[in-house]
Amino acid sequence: MTASTLARRGLGVTVVERSGDTGRTGAALSVPEGLLERITGLRSEQLPRTLAPGVQSWFAVHTALHAAAAADLGIHFRENTRVVEVGQDTDAAWAVTAEGERIHADILVGADGHRSVTRRHVAPDKSDARYAGQVLWIGVAEESAIGSRGWPASVAFQHGAGYTLIGYPLPGADGSTAPGARRLGWALYDSSRDDVLRGSGALVGSVVQHTLTAPEIPEHTFEELARDARRAFSGTWRDAMVDSIRRRAVIGTPVAEYVPDRLVRGRVALVGDAAHVANPMTGRGFAESLLDAESLGAALSSNPGRGDRTRALLHYELDRLDAVREFVRSGR
Known part of the structure; x- marks a missing residue:
């Protein structure tokens, strides 16, 4: 720009x-x-x-x-x-x-x-920039993989199991908004996993070093996120999170300020x-x-x-x- x-x-x-x-x-x-x-x-x-x-x-x-x-x-x-x-x-x-x-x-x-x-x-x-106390788990799911039932029309905010979820409908990769070609993006605010950030080197002291990619995220963290998503959320947003986690198509961004x-x-x-x-x-x-x-x-x-x-x-x-x-x- x-x-x-x-x-x-x-x-x-x-x-x-x-x-x-x-x-x-x-x-x-x-x-x-x-x-x-x-x-x-x-x-x-x-x-x-x-x-x-x-x-x-x-x-x-x-x-x-x-x-x-x-x-x-x-x-x-x-x-x-x-x-x-x-x-x-x-x-x-x-x-x-x-x-x-x-x-x-x-x-x-x-x-x-x-x-x-x-x-x-x-x-x-x-x-x-200083760590603000949360990691943001982020993923995207294809409509073709999770189905169109209850497809959201706008950005959603939900709370559950200690998390805050922001969900956002997205066009397809080619910009299409036709049913069947769309995507759902989601971001989960999590203040409970500083240990994962420090263990991976993504957080040193109070300074954010980098975003966690899937290979750096422990397997037990994926399992816990999938379990909590099923327990705390419902419908299309739950399906989008579970799909992304299953594919290990998730990143973890420490929130900085x-x-x-x-x-x-x-x-x-x-x-x-x-x-x-x-x-x-x-x-x-x-x-x-x-x-x-x-x-x-x-x-x-x-x-x-x-x-x-x-x-x-x-x-x-x-x-x-x-x-x-x-x-x-x-x-x-």
Whole structure:
């Protein structure tokens, strides 16, 4: 989103991306109205179905945004490239890769998530997002596997056996909402399994290290989750959870939180989860990241000269800092 926004304003952008694999199990996003039009300038008839407003899968949204950015000649991708350090001087900013290469630019924007390397440079005295006391078990089930009986029309919130469940109907992988082709996503808030997180290394002290993938989740945890799902929930949501657990198509994301004190240091800025991390219960993380991208683009458009880039980043921070601090606090 940030790359597309800046490229539309005439900046040449290099995207340095750690992963070349965009597959995600279960993660979903709430897509604001007009997302892709606002970011890329595409007309509504050019939009893929997977970018319709509402809840969509992370994979579908990422695929559509990646395709739009890849079609922009002002954006150059460097995938499968891990950044281990960032820095700057009076003339440039740079990213250092794991292979020791130094990539220079006028400014550097860290969109590198809640374990941001860039944040260590911008806010070295407050560089870590902190564990918020819950793990979020996430999965997706196909309608063809669980049936259409009692298919939900909207997002659902349920409570049982000490859990909070958020369920969300999703289009099919191709964006179809036709009966038989749809999916159900679910997210289960669980405050009882810190031991699983610590035993796997996903949580060290109060700092979240990574998301648990299926091979890292103990077999007894899968068995307990399936038992509790059958006991605490009913109907289609229960069937979706049991199906995902049976296939071991589940991830466990420790919920983290980060309230920023700053978003900018010189020629380096933070956006998205690198800048602010809120409880997913807010349902606004994706939309707030979109606002970051738009604000940054607007600030750089207002200060187009290369000598004004640091001033532009300060304008971005002034525009967004109070808003994102309040956003994170709202999730508590």
